[in-house]
Amino acid sequence: MQRLVATAVMRPLTPTRRMNPRWFDGSPSQQVVTRVIKPNDRLSSLERLELYNRQYWFRLLDCLFEDYPGLLSVLGMRKFSRLAREYLTACPSTSFTMRNLGRFLVDFIQAHPALAEPRYQLALDMARLEWAHVEAFDNAALPTLEDEDLHDADPRTLRLRLQPHLTLLQLDHELDDFLIAVRRSQQGRHEASNAFGNSYHPSNQERAHRFARKPCHLAVHRYRDSVFYKRLKPAQFVLLSALHRRLPLERSVEQARKSHYPAIIQTSQIAHWCRDWAALGWFVAFDTKKPTENCKNT
């Protein structure tokens, strides 16, 4: 019985935002629902269950509108709404928290590019950036590596771990400043009215359409409880990506140097980068139970 009711509640609404009058087998939904739900003197069984059906969709769509204001701006209201409905139908929530509602959205867009055309790549980039924002907001922050921990470390064996809240992104569009502006306008509306209001504004969509393709490397991370988008040089991105794959530092640096060829990256430059990243708290402190990852020069 719970399975039947949940199926009815989670079923997509009609274009007029009502419960689908036809069940999956073509029979009237009223007939199916009446077997389980009592009518009262004011509402039929279908109308009573419809209240839950509508609330389900309004609640979850509101959540996606709230978490993906950038994607909304890129796609526009109509396309975003359609994408959201198709996504939630194909990927209903499997987590107790709605924070995870969008965790499969990037994969879904990749699997259904037509839903985001003609701005597929732009939409995909934005969805990736916005999911990285969600992760940066409340993923764990483990104890951080201190600068002195790197002294005398053997780069041939030194493996550095990146914080769980940090995501490295290689995008085809420079979306960071745009998303920051969209989120600021969303925040302003919330503070003004306390009522929920999405950040969709036609001018945001117009601005989104003017994005030319231009490679952009970002580190989305948290610092002092705020989320930041830090632009990276391509070589920095390669270095961090290699470290993230748990390659030893020396090999990671080799990869970064190859990516920068024919220009040379000085060792001092790399040391400077690592110190900056350590100061931002990006590296996780060594696990003293695992001596092999922090082999020092003896």
Next chain:
Amino acid sequence: MNAKGKAGASQPEPTPLSATGAKGRSPLLRFAWDSVPANRFNAYTDYGVGIGLRIPHYRHIFERKPVVNWFEIISENFMCDGGRPLAMLDKILEQYRVVQHGVSMYFGSAEPLNREHLKKLKRLIKRTKTPWISDHLCWGSVDGRYTHDLLPMPYTFAAARVTARKIREARDFLEVPIAVENVSSYAEFHVSEMTEWEFLTEVVESADCGILLDVNNIYVSAFNHNFNPLDYVNYVPADRVAQIHIAGHSRYHKYILDTHDHPVIDPVWKLYERAIERIGPTATLLEWDDRIPTFDEVHREALKANQYVTPPKVASR
């Protein structure tokens, strides 16, 4: 007879104000709230009137440090691994008492409890030191898919047994008292074998747990299902009530929706008054979750509960 209806009970000594003056009540009301029938389901605490902790109020709370008896938090909003939510919570915990209220344990779902959920919840309980936790007498997930809603139960003995078993399991793991809240509902099942209040009683006595009595939900459900809300309030085992919720709702022509976005209406206050008459002054929480007004407005609305707490009569000498 004092507010608890126990003739001849000796009057307790007035509780002195704390060093921070956090009680903030008039002497007579303080006297009344100090007669709270603390029970094992609220860990024998004396919490008075509280409000929900909401993001739009953070700035006011941190800057003005208002006197608030306690805050209720939605557990799921803080069952994360880091970041601003926990940083804000830790700041609140430095100065205020907090009680946890959950929305997705789904004691009434046919599937087993989610172990990961329980582990995260237990970590949060250790952080907040909440004296009790609450969640709803409802279901909302099937086959690992979540509706994120509080769906009504079929009021059957079989459902009561399954639900009670899951509550006991959760309580044994979490090691804090649990109170289950009656939900507002818009649908009923043909298979029900009893009234909702009989079902609630059956569950809490079988699980040996407490009740979070939501009088607004009783009012909403009474309208939607054509029953007398006083029958509900008069039936529940008073000695199991750990906490009371009050809230506003949205009235439509054929039904009421539990929207928590309006002040509490007079008929709900009347139900609250009757509940207090039966149960005694009990930790009371105003829920306001949407179209949230200023902190002061919400707090003022919550503190109206004080007028329904009758100070105990002082014995004549």
